[in-house]
Amino acid sequence: MKRFSICLLLLLSATVSMAQSHGSDITSPFRLWLLNNEARVFSSLATDEILTGKVVSPFSLLPPTRLQTGKAEEKLWETHRKIYVLLDETQNIYSVARKYGNGRFAVITKQARPETWSLMPLLAATPEIIRTVSPLFRKTFHNTLLKSMNLDPERDIDLSARLNKALKKLSDEEFRLMNDYFGTFAALFPSDPSIRVLKSFIETGSRKPFGTGLKELLRPSVEPSAPTKVATAQAAEPDDPLAELEKLAQFDAGLTDSINPDPDSKADEKQPATLEPPPPGTEDLFNIWD
Amino acid sequence: MKRLRKPGILILLLIMATCAGAAEIKYAYKKGSTYSYRYTQSTSSKSKAFTVSTAESSPPVSYDFSVKSIDFQDGAFILDVGDKAATYRRYIRENGEIKGAPAEAGQGIPFFLTFPEGDWKVAEKRQVRKSLSLGNKDVMAIWSLLLKSVDNEKGLAEILFTANLSLPEDQLRQKGFSLKGRVVFNMLEGVIHQADWQTTYKFNFSNKAFAITRNLWVFEKQSSHTLAMTGIQE
Numbered sequence: 220m221k222r223f224s225i226c227l228l229l230l231l232s233a234t235v236s237m238a239q240s241h242g243s244d245i246t247s248p249f250r251l252w253l254l255n256n257e258a259r260v261f262s263s264l265a266t267d268e269i270l271t272g273k274v275v276s277p278f279s280l281l282p283p284t285r286l287q288t289g290k291a292e293e294k295l296w297e298t299h300r301k302i303y304v305l306l307d308e309t310q311n312i313y314s315v316a317r318k319y320g321n322g323r324f325a326v327i328t329k330q331a332r333p334e335t336w337s338l339m340p341l342l343a344a345t346p347e348i349i350r351t352v353s354p355l356f357r358k359t360f361h362n363t364l365l366k367s368m369n370l371d372p373e374r375d376i377d378l379s380a381r382l383n384k385a386l387k388k389l390s391d392e393e394f395r396l397m398n399d400y401f402g403t404f405a406a407l408f409p410s411d412p413s414i415r416v417l418k419s420f421i422e423t424g425s426r427k428p429f430g431t432g433l434k435e436l437l438r439p440s441v442e443p444s445a446p447t448k449v450a451t452a453q454a455a456e457p458d459d460p461l462a463e464l465e466k467l468a469q470f471d472a473g474l475t476d477s478i479n480p481d482p483d484s485k486a487d488e489k490q491p492a493t494l495e496p497p498p499p500g501t502e503d504l505f506n507i508w509d
Numbered sequence: 510m511k512r513l514r515k516p517g518i519l520i521l522l523l524i525m526a527t528c529a530g531a532a533e534i535k536y537a538y539k540k541g542s543t544y545s546y547r548y549t550q551s552t553s554s555k556s557k558a559f560t561v562s563t564a565e566s567s568p569p570v571s572y573d574f575s576v577k578s579i580d581f582q583d584g585a586f587i588l589d590v591g592d593k594a595a596t597y598r599r600y601i602r603e604n605g606e607i608k609g610a611p612a613e614a615g616q617g618i619p620f621f622l623t624f625p626e627g628d629w630k631v632a633e634k635r636q637v638r639k640s641l642s643l644g645n646k647d648v649m650a651i652w653s654l655l656l657k658s659v660d661n662e663k664g665l666a667e668i669l670f671t672a673n674l675s676l677p678e679d680q681l682r683q684k685g686f687s688l689k690g691r692v693v694f695n696m697l698e699g700v701i702h703q704a705d706w707q708t709t710y711k712f713n714f715s716n717k718a719f720a721i722t723r724n725l726w727v728f729e730k731q732s733s734h735t736l737a738m739t740g741i742q743e
Contacts, residue, residue: 256725260714263684264728266643267676267712271686272619273641274650274672275708278692278701279607279621280576281548281736282590282597291554292728294563392561399559403725407718 243317245417246306249404253299264292298393305397308385312378313420315370315430320378322432329439333360365437372437378430386425530631532659532666534624535603537699538578538586543742544700548572549735557727573739576700585609622652622670624694629656641674650674657691664697670706681722683713690734704736 276284318324333356338349365372374381389397398418405414423429538544553566572592579587585600585608600609606623625635637652651673658667672688690706710730716723 256714256716259682260712260726260728263682263712263714267684267686267710269617270641270643270648270674270676271708271710273617274620274652274674274688275732275734276619277622277652277670277672277688277690277706278704278736279599279601279605280544280546280588280590280701282574282592282595283613283616284550289552289554289565289567290730291556291563291565292726294565295556295558295561295726298561396558396561399561403716403723406723407716407721 243314244310245313245413245420246310248408248411248413249401249417250303250306252404252408253302253400257296257299260292298396301389301393302397302400305385305389309382309417309421312382312385312424315375315433316378316424319368319370319433319436320430322435325432325436325439328361328364328436331360332357361439370433370437376434376437377428378433379424379426379428382421382424386421530659531628532631532656532696533628534656534666534668534694534696535626535699536586536601536605537603538576538581538588539743540578540580541743542578544576544578544738545740545742546574546576547735547737547739548574549737550732552730552732554728554730556729558725569733620650620652622654622672624654624668631656631659646677648675648677659696664695665702666694666696668692668694681715681717683715685709685711695738698741700738700741701736702738704734706734708732708734 335353337356338353341348386394401414401418404411405418408414549569549571551567551569553564555562555564557563574590574592577589579589581587585602588599588601590597590599597610597612599607602608602623604623604626605621607618607621610618620639620641623637629635633656635654637654639650640647641650642648653671653673655669656666657669660666669689669691671690672686674686674688676684676686678684686709688706688708690704692704693702694700695702708731710728712726712728713724714726714728716725
């Protein structure tokens with residue numbers, strides 16, 4: 220019975236993780252469709268070339284032709300390669316925005332404070348060392364964390380600009396072709412929601428900023444000297460890790476609408492618009508709460 | 510008797526006209542002779558996806574080659590075809606049919622057109638059929654020939670030819686291929702004097718899911734070929 224329960228649990232967790240990964244993957248169905256069509260056309264063109272090559276030289280006195288000719292379809296495949304690069308970039312941007320764009324992860328890392336906890340044993344003996352070492356610890360931890368998450372502050376600080384930069388690599392004509400493909404895919408597979416999300420994400424994301432909660436993660440507003448303050452005055456209110464964790468727990472539980480429910484807090488005014496859940500009944504692209 | 514004379518004369522004239530409008534087209538390479546040719550090819554292609562079109566064309570490219578007649582054995586000419594870079598030995602019958610190509614073993618010899626044996630009347634159509642195999646599929650290829658005219662004074666015969674090839678297609682893959690051309694055959698020398706032909710290929714690819722069909726891509730290719738004799742060395 221226990222074995223059965225474990226198997227069932229594993230199966231359920233696998234299903235949930237698959238569903239989650241599928242939900243964040245908005246480019247694969249379209250990409251596979253285009254790749255599959257390309258493969259079918261490659262096969263047909265190659266077969267036809269072999270067959271027509273058998274009659275294109277009518278006379279037996281003609282030696283095997285060695286003249287190479289240009290192929291217009293190569294330009295089309297080149298455009299497709301550009302589209303694939305754009306899809307990769309779009310998927311990456313979407314995943315980053317979905318994972319970190321709400322700012323929750325920034326709050327968690329803000330509270331991790333390894334420089335505080337790791338230097339705690341030195342607090343009693345040599346508090347002067349903490350003052351100089353802790354900013355370095357914080358900076359190193361932050362840089363390592365960003366690297367491990369494949370985030371680049373320069374690149375990811377403005378995801379909308381990053382998306383626009385990727386879109387500019389396509390010419391107007393190439394962009395129009397991609398939109399035509401999106402339309403065809405949507406018409407052929409109306410039950411597939413990924414193409415609607417992808418299309419809307421490209422259209423909306425290139426116009427208005429999104430994932431603004433990422434800014435706090437990439438360039439935290441906390442002063443490097445703050446840990447020292449925390450070390451000396453553990454109960455300092457705004458940077459109290461435990462207090463913030465409590466707020467976060469309340470927010471996760473749905474007890475509060477915002478991570479910083481205090482109406483007087485200036486930090487609350489700076490929270491990105493995406494932190495607000497969309498009105499009921501409307502599909503929000505940047506809904507990263509579920 | 511007078512009544513029979515008129516139709517008799519007409520029949521006689523018709524027979525004479527028919528004899529004058531017939532020719533025997535067959536290769537007659539002279540042993541030890543070298544026949545020089547220039548082959549020119551130009552191609553253009555187009556592809557279309559919705560409103561986006563791409564086009565590519567190549568300027569005419571020429572290639573000089575020669576046909577050296579080595580011998581005539583067992584009903585076939587032994588020829589060395591090619592240039593300084595590569596030469597291919599071929600065994601070719603008088604009607605143009607290839608009997609052997611030892612240097613091209615495993616390469617898949619093309620389906621060459623062959624001229625009909627014996628007298629060929631002007632305006633008479635002939636066909637040569639062959640099933641081309643590709644993997645598990647067999648595709649029928651047909652050469653259709655028409656003797657358009659014969660100039661006995663110059664010793665030249667003009668022949669029109671077309672190739673029909675039924676490319677494998679289905680509901681989503683519509684294809685078309687055509688080849689049309691003309692060859693001027695030197696009956697005195699027994700060799701091709703000049704030939705030109707054009708090929709057209711079109712491939713329309715669609716997508717279908719349930720009851721919805723959408724056109725996706727159209728590919729078109731054209732090629733023009735010219736073959737001209739540039740000299741004979743005895």
